[in-house]
Amino acid sequence: MSFEYRVTGGDFTHAGYASSQVKKMLKQLGVDSIVIKRVVVCLYEAEVNIVAHAWDGIINVELDTDTIFMKLTDNGPGIADIEQAMQKGFSTASPEVREMGFGAGMGLPNISANADRFLISSEPGVGTTLQITINLNSPAV
Amino acid sequence: MKVEEICSVLNGELVCGSDKSQREVTHAFASDLMSDVLTVTCSNLLLITGLANLQTIRTAEMSDIDCILFVRNKSVTPEMKTLAEELGMALITCPSTMFRASGELYRAGMKPLF
Amino acid sequence: MEKAFFHHALTIREDICTGCSLCMRVCPTEALRIREGKARLIEDRCVDCGECFRACPVHAIIIEQDDFSRIFDYKHRVALVPAVLHGQFRHEVSMSEISAVLKSLGFTWVYEVEHGAEILKPAIDELMNVRTLPRPLISSYCPAVVRLIQVRFPALIRNLATVKAPLEMAAFYCRRVLRDRGAHNAEIGVFYVTPCAAKIAAVKSPVGEESTPISGVINMDFIYNKINRTLRNKGELPHSDDHAYSVDPDTLVWSLTNGEASCVNGRTLAIDGMSNVTEFLEQLENDEISGVDYLELRACDEGCAGGVLLSSNRFLVAERLRNKARNLQPGNRPAEDREIPDIEAYTAYLMNKVRITDEIKPRSMYRLSGDRDEAMRMMKRSRRLMCWLPGTDCGLCGAPSCQALAEDIVRHRGDISQCVFIRESNLEKELMDPERAAGIMRRIWGDNNFEKNCNKKGAENESN
Numbered sequence: 001m002s003f004e005y006r007v008t009g010g011d012f013t014h015a016g017y018a019s020s021q022v023k024k025m026l027k028q029l030g031v032d033s034i035v036i037k038r039v040v041v042c043l044y045e046a047e048v049n050i051v052a053h054a055w056d057g058i059i060n061v062e063l064d065t066d067t068i069f070m071k072l073t074d075n076g077p078g079i080a081d082i083e084q085a086m087q088k089g090f091s092t093a094s095p096e097v098r099e100m101g102f103g104a105g106m107g108l109p110n111i112s113a114n115a116d117r118f119l120i121s122s123e124p125g126v127g128t129t130l131q132i133t134i135n136l137n138s139p140a141v
Numbered sequence: 142m143k144v145e146e147i148c149s150v151l152n153g154e155l156v157c158g159s160d161k162s163q164r165e166v167t168h169a170f171a172s173d174l175m176s177d178v179l180t181v182t183c184s185n186l187l188l189i190t191g192l193a194n195l196q197t198i199r200t201a202e203m204s205d206i207d208c209i210l211f212v213r214n215k216s217v218t219p220e221m222k223t224l225a226e227e228l229g230m231a232l233i234t235c236p237s238t239m240f241r242a243s244g245e246l247y248r249a250g251m252k253p254l255f
Numbered sequence: 256m257e258k259a260f261f262h263h264a265l266t267i268r269e270d271i272c273t274g275c276s277l278c279m280r281v282c283p284t285e286a287l288r289i290r291e292g293k294a295r296l297i298e299d300r301c302v303d304c305g306e307c308f309r310a311c312p313v314h315a316i317i318i319e320q321d322d323f324s325r326i327f328d329y330k331h332r333v334a335l336v337p338a339v340l341h342g343q344f345r346h347e348v349s350m351s352e353i354s355a356v357l358k359s360l361g362f363t364w365v366y367e368v369e370h371g372a373e374i375l376k377p378a379i380d381e382l383m384n385v386r387t388l389p390r391p392l393i394s395s396y397c398p399a400v401v402r403l404i405q406v407r408f409p410a411l412i413r414n415l416a417t418v419k420a421p422l423e424m425a426a427f428y429c430r431r432v433l434r435d436r437g438a439h440n441a442e443i444g445v446f447y448v449t450p451c452a453a454k455i456a457a458v459k460s461p462v463g464e465e466s467t468p469i470s471g472v473i474n475m476d477f478i479y480n481k482i483n484r485t486l487r488n489k490g491e492l493p494h495s496d497d498h499a500y501s502v503d504p505d506t507l508v509w510s511l512t513n514g515e516a517s518c519v520n521g522r523t524l525a526i527d528g529m530s531n532v533t534e535f536l537e538q539l540e541n542d543e544i545s546g547v548d549y550l551e552l553r554a555c556d557e558g559c560a561g562g563v564l565l566s567s568n569r570f571l572v573a574e575r576l577r578n579k580a581r582n583l584q585p586g587n588r589p590a591e592d593r594e595i596p597d598i599e600a601y602t603a604y605l606m607n608k609v610r611i612t613d614e615i616k617p618r619s620m621y622r623l624s625g626d627r628d629e630a631m632r633m634m635k636r637s638r639r640l641m642c643w644l645p646g647t648d649c650g651l652c653g654a655p656s657c658q659a660l661a662e663d664i665v666r667h668r669g670d671i672s673q674c675v676f677i678r679e680s681n682l683e684k685e686l687m688d689p690e691r692a693a694g695i696m697r698r699i700w701g702d703n704n705f706e707k708n709c710n711k712k713g714a715e716n717e718s719n
Binding site: 001016019020023024025027028029030033034036037040041044064065066136 | 409410412537538540541542543617619621622623624625627628630631633634635638
């Protein structure tokens with residue numbers, strides 16, 4: 001099954017919708033709650049990244065019995081130095097974003113830690129694409 | 142029972158979904174009343190009907206039925222075929238009456254729904 | 256039918272239910288359906304929050320209680336009374352008067368539940384110091400919240416603070432005191448005057464607890480009426496200066512919103528009301544909330560002052576109780592209790608009993624099937640059905656939402672012709688005859704709703 005959710009940059013009010021939808025489906029499938037947590041953490045962090053940094057983006061979710069694949073594509077400033085962005089605590093978030101409790105620089109490392117497979121590519125001035133795969137059968141990270 | 146077995150028992154023809162001859166159906170339900178069809182909740186079901194129009198396909202879709210047998214050589218229109226193909230349904234036509242088709246399939250081991 | 260997970264204190268009286276569907280529309284776990292003109296409960300989804308009880312206009316939902324005469328099965332009859340009972344009476348009515356009325360009904364000892372919270376303070380502190388536990392810890396005080404987490408938010412079960420409620424602590428204490436004074440356990444009956452259905456259900460089938468020290472429950476409305484009548488029959492209410500409690504001021508309001516949270520160290524939040532709690536847990540489960548150490552969650556607005564078995568306005572009850580706490584003269588215990596060691600004397604004994612040791616198990620209401628492939632098939636089918644259903648959540652199909660109907664269909668608990676939109680469009684296309692359509696409507700809503708009835712609520716000759 002595949003689903004598509006649109007994300008608008010700057011709209012923190014509606015951030016989290018995709019995570020809630022995906023979470024409910026995984027509950028219906030009877031996926032272990034620890035695995036659901038990992039999926040939701042990845043998706044929510046990635047979604048908030050788009051809201052915080054990009055103009056807009058699209059989340060594509062592919063769900064089957066054993067795996068979930070999430071691809072998040074945004075139009076935005078992109079990331080100049082991915083290696084740096086992947087370090088814990090590194091953040092370019094604005095003070096406004098930080099005030100809302102985001103932008104602590106844990107997003108990408110957190111996604112990477114919770115995903116079974118994580119790919120990131122970015123072109124400065126164009127946008128960023130994240131690809132996250134999680135195996136629905138194994139709770140171990 | 143496989144779709145191709147249904148065809149061979151009834152001397153029928155798979156007029157839509159030629160790639161679905163191996164599809165398995167376990168139960169069958171015969172009716173011309175689409176309101177009856179709407180009340181079924183079984184999967185892997187064969188619908189046997191004499192009503193051949195677009196609504197038959199739509200009703201089957203709503204009821205999660207993906208295999209329909211039209212009796213008495215009812216003609217399946219191109220619109221019906223297009224829609225059925227889109228929905229991944231198998232459509233079979235056969236010359237028998239509804240009573241005979243049902244009887245033959247029952248004898249061949251098809252289970253009734255109710 | 257799946258086996259019922261929980262004991263339920265809420266029962267629908269079919270002879271009274273009019274099938275109005277108000278209960279179905281307020282249920283936070285979509286546990287109710289309408290069939291044959293009556294509300295039907297899907298038991299494994301019900302969390303005993305009591306929202307349906309509040310919504311029912313004809314009082315068809317009743318809360319079971321133990322037969323009062325059962326207290327006389329015991330030689331020692333303890334009434335455990337929560338502070339919100341007292342909070343329902345005017346300021347002049349003292350706790351000693353309430354206690355006297357309860358004793359005239361046959362109890363031999365009246366003890367305030369909130370004493371038990373004295374033991375919980377150190378127990379929660381102890382848990383808060385365990386660094387390996389997830390944050391926030393969620394209070395397990397309100398049984399409806401614990402059950403809500405089990406069925407809707409199983410990922411948060413590990414956040415539940417594994418300590419028992421003040422009620423259990425008070426009950427263990429009373430039993431111990433009486434045993435120390437020569438009573439046999441079998442001679443002691445401990446009865447809880449309950450403000451809600453969830454507490455009853457929790458006493459009858461504790462979640463994650465092996466055995467309960469509580470012998471039975473008495474509904475608070477029953478006791479409230481008894482006390483009220485007794486006090487009124489005495490003519491003018493006797494004035495008393497005795498506002499004294501032996502309970503500490505801060506534990507006296509433990510059951511009110513923020514009563515517990517304000518006693519816990521760290522950043523705490525208190526949230527009341529089923530919909531507020533659900534919304535917060537949804538966000539917490541999404542990991543959208545961080546930095547909170549302890550969460551006090553109560554199913555009822557204003558905490559236990561809003562319990563479904565209270566007879567007075569919840570805001571006034573809460574206000575009175577807070578005033579009482581402010582004017583409290585600590586240490587002034589009822590004369591007859593003074594020779595009994597107080598609950599602090601048994602701290603060590605009770606700290607041994609305070610932890611919930613059994614596992615609190617997830618009981619997901621969402622899971623479609625134990626078999627993943629089957630669940631996937633069912634989910635796909637339900638999503639296909641949603642393509643057809645109108646999304647109006649009108650409830651005319653007898654299910655609370657289109658989504659709920661779709662899930663009922665894939666669970667073989669319903670069919671798509673229950674949807675009035677589907678039926679109408681089939682009538683229009685002459686695929687369904689009107690008689691058939693009316694028959695389906697009657698199967699859901701019963702025959703009565705199709706007949707003129709001038710006695711119904713709001714009608715010409717309204718009468719119940």
